[in-house]
Amino acid sequence: MITRRRFLGQSALAASALLSGRSTAEQMAAHAMTQPGAQNGAPAAPNLDPNTLTRFVDPLPLPRVARPVDHRAAPGGRGERVPFYRVAMQAVRAKLHRDLPATTMWSYGGSVPGPQLETRSGEGQLIEWVNELPARHFLPIDYSLHGAERDKPEVRGVVHVHGGKTPPEGDGYPEDWYVPGQSRTYYYPNRQDPALLWYHDHTMGINRLNIYAGLLGLYVIRDSVEDALNLPGGKYEIPLVLMDRDVKPDGQLSYPVSADPEHPWVPEAFGAAHLVNGKLFPYLEVEQRKYRIRILNGANGRFYRLSLSPEIEINQIGSDQGLLPGPVTVKHLQLAPGERADVVIDFAGHSGAQVLLMSEALTLMQFRVASTAVSDRSALPATLRAVPRIAESSAVNTRRLTLDEQLNMVSESMGMLLNKTPWHMPVTEKPLLNTTEIWELVNLTDDVHPIHLHMVKFQILDRRRFDFFEYMTKGSLRYTGPAMAPEANELGWKDTARVNAKTVTRIIVPFAGYPGRYVWHCHILEHEDNEMMRPYEVAAT
Numbered sequence: 001m002i003t004r005r006r007f008l009g010q011s012a013l014a015a016s017a018l019l020s021g022r023s024t025a026e027q028m029a030a031h032a033m034t035q036p037g038a039q040n041g042a043p044a045a046p047n048l049d050p051n052t053l054t055r056f057v058d059p060l061p062l063p064r065v066a067r068p069v070d071h072r073a074a075p076g077g078r079g080e081r082v083p084f085y086r087v088a089m090q091a092v093r094a095k096l097h098r099d100l101p102a103t104t105m106w107s108y109g110g111s112v113p114g115p116q117l118e119t120r121s122g123e124g125q126l127i128e129w130v131n132e133l134p135a136r137h138f139l140p141i142d143y144s145l146h147g148a149e150r151d152k153p154e155v156r157g158v159v160h161v162h163g164g165k166t167p168p169e170g171d172g173y174p175e176d177w178y179v180p181g182q183s184r185t186y187y188y189p190n191r192q193d194p195a196l197l198w199y200h201d202h203t204m205g206i207n208r209l210n211i212y213a214g215l216l217g218l219y220v221i222r223d224s225v226e227d228a229l230n231l232p233g234g235k236y237e238i239p240l241v242l243m244d245r246d247v248k249p250d251g252q253l254s255y256p257v258s259a260d261p262e263h264p265w266v267p268e269a270f271g272a273a274h275l276v277n278g279k280l281f282p283y284l285e286v287e288q289r290k291y292r293i294r295i296l297n298g299a300n301g302r303f304y305r306l307s308l309s310p311e312i313e314i315n316q317i318g319s320d321q322g323l324l325p326g327p328v329t330v331k332h333l334q335l336a337p338g339e340r341a342d343v344v345i346d347f348a349g350h351s352g353a354q355v356l357l358m359s360e361a362l363t364l365m366q367f368r369v370a371s372t373a374v375s376d377r378s379a380l381p382a383t384l385r386a387v388p389r390i391a392e393s394s395a396v397n398t399r400r401l402t403l404d405e406q407l408n409m410v411s412e413s414m415g416m417l418l419n420k421t422p423w424h425m426p427v428t429e430k431p432l433l434n435t436t437e438i439w440e441l442v443n444l445t446d447d448v449h450p451i452h453l454h455m456v457k458f459q460i461l462d463r464r465r466f467d468f469f470e471y472m473t474k475g476s477l478r479y480t481g482p483a484m485a486p487e488a489n490e491l492g493w494k495d496t497a498r499v500n501a502k503t504v505t506r507i508i509v510p511f512a513g514y515p516g517r518y519v520w521h522c523h524i525l526e527h528e529d530n531e532m533m534r535p536y537e538v539a540a541t
């Protein structure tokens with residue numbers, strides 16, 4: 001199972017030069033004690049076992065499409081008028097399941113996921129993100145994390161469009177948060193290929209809590225080239241936002257805490273309740289024809305490995321940054337937090353079938369196939385879009401950057417770092433605008449970390465095992481196995497890549513877009529909130 005990664009790997013601990021007096025066994029015991037509610041010393045009320053609920057009683061909700069308020073002049077001053085949206089962060093009472101009491105969540109625009117933003121390549125838009133959240137947070141803040149100290153307001157928000165090629169002032173820099181009663185208006189030029197992007201909170205130190213609370217939504221870019229492919233569209237295009245949560249029997253969200261009330265941060269938060277578009281075990285009635293299904297893994301830390309039961313072919317046509325060169329048939333569709341997949345599934349010939357969307361042994365939702373046959377004029381073309389491979393020789397610079405696991409001396413818990421450098425240190429990565437670089441991501445940990453770079457799209461070159469001991473003792477990188485090419489469904493443009501344990505993953509990145517300050521980070525939100533994030537700067541030439 002990929003769903004649970006090891007946190008306190010023996011080898012990682014042994015390799016850490018920062019071991020305090022606390023033994024591995026003690027730390028493991030502390031980790032095992034980790035449970036919701038332990039924070040206040042009160043016995044924790046157990047979380048709901050979702051398997052006690054009746055399945056497939058709620059129809060799959062589809063996010064409503066956002067409507068612009070009006071049109072306004074785009075910044076930059078060429079007189080161009082663009083759609084202007086206003087989206088408010090606000091508390092909401094959401095029904096996760098027919099038989100559960102309403103759950104308090106935080107939303108964009110009153111629903112989780114929030115309203116779906118729809119735009120076209122090259123058509124800019126303005127969005128005013130209004131913070132209308134309540135004055136108090138309802139999830140356990142860890143004040144010992146950088147950026148979440150007690151002198152900071154408890155409730156803060158800032159919005160990032162994940163996968164967006166956005167100028168830095170509108171990218172949602174983690175420290176650009178603002179409090180209830182305030183808003184920011186960001187301009188999105190959308191000068192990029194059609195793709196399924198998503199927007200979510202990015203607030204320093206509490207990002208994991210804000211997103212867990214429900215602050216996420218989809219952002220779709222289309223264009224005429226994609227339209228001409230005649231893929232299933234309209235009501236035959238279905239977005240699926242996957243995320244896991246723990247809920248109490250009274251329906252309220254439960255976020256895990258460590259055994260230490262001063263440092264409630266946990267290295268990973270996995271829930272037993274798997275929400276699809278905000279519902280537990282929803283169903284969707286489908287016709288006997290092709291559907292385009294666009295999937296986001298919006299979970300804090302869970303990796304999904306999707307399949308259909310009974311088995312129906314999953315044809316993947318796109319990844320994070322848009323269409324693949326051609327469809328790829330996948331048996332198991334693996335998605336790390338932050339990754340997206342665009343797939344076509346043909347339900348023709350499955351009259352009356354009840355098809356389950358599964359992740360390993362977990363059931364996520366049900367498709368109910370109609371019994372009558374219909375004609376289907378949509379297509380699944382063999383060629384989708386050219387994705388020329390970037391030549392390694394075009395890179396002007398290669399950076400070797402490590403993913404590290406280290407014991408945090410303050411909290412005595414394991415923390416993760418990028419290149420052994422905490423967030424507040426000066427910027428070290430300053431690629432030049434319009435140049436291409438290779439980043440060698442050297443994963444020294446026992447976990448898979450999905451690494452995401454803001455503003456850019458990149459390609460995965462390869463993955464390769466190396467001699468860990470030699471690296472730790474001599475600092476030299478000696479490969480111990482062959483370079484493995486990316487999976488067939490990773491041959492498109494990416495913005496988030498799985499960097500496997502004890503493996504070097506090489507990505508090639510054209511830094512095209514805008515100069516300025518951005519971030520790169522692990523998309524396991526617990527890691528990101530605890531120093532597994534670094535600024536980087538695109539330097540103007």
Ligand code: C2O
Binds near residue numbers: 200202452519521523
């Ligand atoms: Cu999903 Cu920094 O982003």
Ligand code: CU
Binds near residue numbers: 162455
């Ligand atoms: Cu992003």
Ligand code: CU
Binds near residue numbers: 448450
């Ligand atoms: Cu990570």
